[in-house]
Amino acid sequence: MANIVQFENVGLRYGAGDETLSDLSFALTSGAFYFLTGASGAGKTSLLRLLYLAQRPTRGVIRLFGEDAVTMPRKRLPGFRRRIGVVFQDFRLAPHLSAYDNIALPLRIAGVREEDIEQPVHEMLTWVGLSDRIHARPPTLSGGEQQRVAIARAVIGRPEILVADEPTGNVDPAMAERLMHLFDSLNRLGTTVVVATHDIQMIQRTANAQMMRLDRGRLLDPTGALRFPPSERDG
Amino acid sequence: MSEEKRPERRLLDAGRATRTMRWVMAIMLFLTVLAAALGLGALAASRALDRQLAGRLTIELVEPNPIARDHDAAQVLAMARGDRNVAAARPVDPARLAKLLQPWLGAIGNDPDLPMPVLIDLDLHDASDLAVAALARRIHAIVPAARLDRHAAWMAPVTGFMNLLLGLAAGIVLLLALATGTVVVLAARAGLETHRDTIEIMHMLGSTDVQVARLFQRRIARDTAIGGAVGGIAALAVTALVGTRLAGLGSALASGATLGPGGWIALAAIPFLFVGLATLAARIAVLRTLGAKL
Numbered sequence: 001m002a003n004i005v006q007f008e009n010v011g012l013r014y015g016a017g018d019e020t021l022s023d024l025s026f027a028l029t030s031g032a033f034y035f036l037t038g039a040s041g042a043g044k045t046s047l048l049r050l051l052y053l054a055q056r057p058t059r060g061v062i063r064l065f066g067e068d069a070v071t072m073p074r075k076r077l078p079g080f081r082r083r084i085g086v087v088f089q090d091f092r093l094a095p096h097l098s099a100y101d102n103i104a105l106p107l108r109i110a111g112v113r114e115e116d117i118e119q120p121v122h123e124m125l126t127w128v129g130l131s132d133r134i135h136a137r138p139p140t141l142s143g144g145e146q147q148r149v150a151i152a153r154a155v156i157g158r159p160e161i162l163v164a165d166e167p168t169g170n171v172d173p174a175m176a177e178r179l180m181h182l183f184d185s186l187n188r189l190g191t192t193v194v195v196a197t198h199d200i201q202m203i204q205r206t207a208n209a210q211m212m213r214l215d216r217g218r219l220l221d222p223t224g225a226l227r228f229p230p231s232e233r234d235g
Numbered sequence: 236m237s238e239e240k241r242p243e244r245r246l247l248d249a250g251r252a253t254r255t256m257r258w259v260m261a262i263m264l265f266l267t268v269l270a271a272a273l274g275l276g277a278l279a280a281s282r283a284l285d286r287q288l289a290g291r292l293t294i295e296l297v298e299p300n301p302i303a304r305d306h307d308a309a310q311v312l313a314m315a316r317g318d319r320n321v322a323a324a325r326p327v328d329p330a331r332l333a334k335l336l337q338p339w340l341g342a343i344g345n346d347p348d349l350p351m352p353v354l355i356d357l358d359l360h361d362a363s364d365l366a367v368a369a370l371a372r373r374i375h376a377i378v379p380a381a382r383l384d385r386h387a388a389w390m391a392p393v394t395g396f397m398n399l400l401l402g403l404a405a406g407i408v409l410l411l412a413l414a415t416g417t418v419v420v421l422a423a424r425a426g427l428e429t430h431r432d433t434i435e436i437m438h439m440l441g442s443t444d445v446q447v448a449r450l451f452q453r454r455i456a457r458d459t460a461i462g463g464a465v466g467g468i469a470a471l472a473v474t475a476l477v478g479t480r481l482a483g484l485g486s487a488l489a490s491g492a493t494l495g496p497g498g499w500i501a502l503a504a505i506p507f508l509f510v511g512l513a514t515l516a517a518r519i520a521v522l523r524t525l526g527a528k529l
Contacts, residue, residue: 052439056529074529075443082441092436094246106440153440 004030010060020046021217033187035203036196038214044196052086085159089166091150093138100134106157124152144175164195260462267411268470274404280492281397288386290362295382296353307378308353327354416516423520448521452514459513463506
């Protein structure tokens with residue numbers, strides 16, 4: 001299968017300090033499921049920010065959907081970002097909008113007509129088990145409910161890549177299990193999933209997932225070889 | 236589509252900043268409309284003066300001998316009425332002249348033996364220096380000692396003052412427009428900072444800068460429209476009140492300063508212009524700020 005993301009000698013430095021990420025070279029295959037793991041401060045969030053185009057690297061090449069994402073003109077970024085779903089560690093829901101409107105936001109930004117929004121949003125609310133909380137605003141939702149709204153918002157636009165930063169960090173084990181099941185379902189529909197976590201048990205419970213380990217800004221496997229190479233994934 | 240059906244427009248929380256912005260806009264528009272009313276009033280008065288005085292001059296014939304004086308007056312009047320540049324020639328009524336001089340001469344002004352000058356008012360088609368000089372030559376050919384007073388010359392300080400008021404009002408309007416634009420830019424930048432997280436979310440969801448800018452444009456346009464309506468209506472009411480008082484003064488100059496329909500329409504258009512100005516300023520400020528980010 002084709003590579004959907006490719007990093008070549010990527011480095012990232014904030015300000016004048018040491019590099020947060022160094023010499024990252026790897027490729028993500030379209031339709032695969034990846035875990036990104038490492039200790040706190042290893043650079044997981046920084047790597048994800050590069051993936052969802054919130055940050056440009058200091059050096060190196062990033063190819064996204066076959067195009068150079070480093071030199072890509074700024075005006076082209078929104079189109080690429082719409083192909084990437086992001087679940088933030090702190091949810092980042094719009095506090096003044098209901099659960100329904102938060103989930104509908106990507107579609108509205110994409111210019112989808114109002115009459116074409118209602119059905120997919122209701123389906124998504126049902127999918128994440130929040131059909132009874134449709135009018136609730138984020139401050140009135142529990143952490144787990146907010147996380148599910150964030151996930152629904154990230155996937156409603158049928159992104160080609162889903163990036164999730166510690167998506168189970170704020171929920172109980174049962175909810176974490178349920179959320180991972182949601183990610184797995186989405187992956188089976190063809191979305192490439194990248195989940196940053198340090199929950200080793202969760203990684204072990206997820207079949208066919210591949211793992212990238214970061215340590216102080218470097219991939220522990222410098223060759224880019226992953227635990228389950230794509231060719232062996234379904235073998 | 237109604238505001239209720241476009242919930243993404245509520246992404247920017249409306250709170251105290253919005254209420255403050257509306258009051259600021261109300262005050263700015265109140266001052267701007269008042270300044271513009273002052274300018275338009277000065278312009279109207281200046282034009283009225285021009286209409287009344289620009290083509291008018293008075294010939295003064297000073298001759299102690301009443302027979303010679305009346306003869307000179309008749310000759311000058313006949314020449315003036317036959318002149319193509321003279322639209323009208325009217326001798327000033329001696330009784331009116333005596334009344335005009337009464338404050339200086341007292342009861343003696345009515346003495347028939349007192350040698351009073353003859354005054355002849357002329358309305359000219361062409362009041363240019365050249366045309367007036369040509370007319371003066373023709374008058375002096377008849378009465379070498381005749382004096383010509385151009386009304387525009389002795390009203391020049393008043394006209395100059397009106398023009399000063401007009402310039403001052405225009406300057407104030409421009410400064411207020413500049414201040415309003417600056418306030419909007421600062422408000423938009425503050426709003427961008429306040430809503431940085433929301434904007435980042437929108438960007439990450441694929442929103443363009445123009446989409447983000449539209450949120451601010453709508454907010455600022457609404458605040459300016461509401462504030463402008465309050466400030467504009469208040470200023471128009473004050474202008475109408477002052478206009479009524481001016482009309483009641485019975486002064487030709489003051490009456491000339493009252494606004495016509497065009498003036499009122501221009502004043503009423505100012506809040507709409509400011510809504511456009513504020514919207515444009517917000518758009519530019521937001522796009523420039525966002526353009527510096529990823």
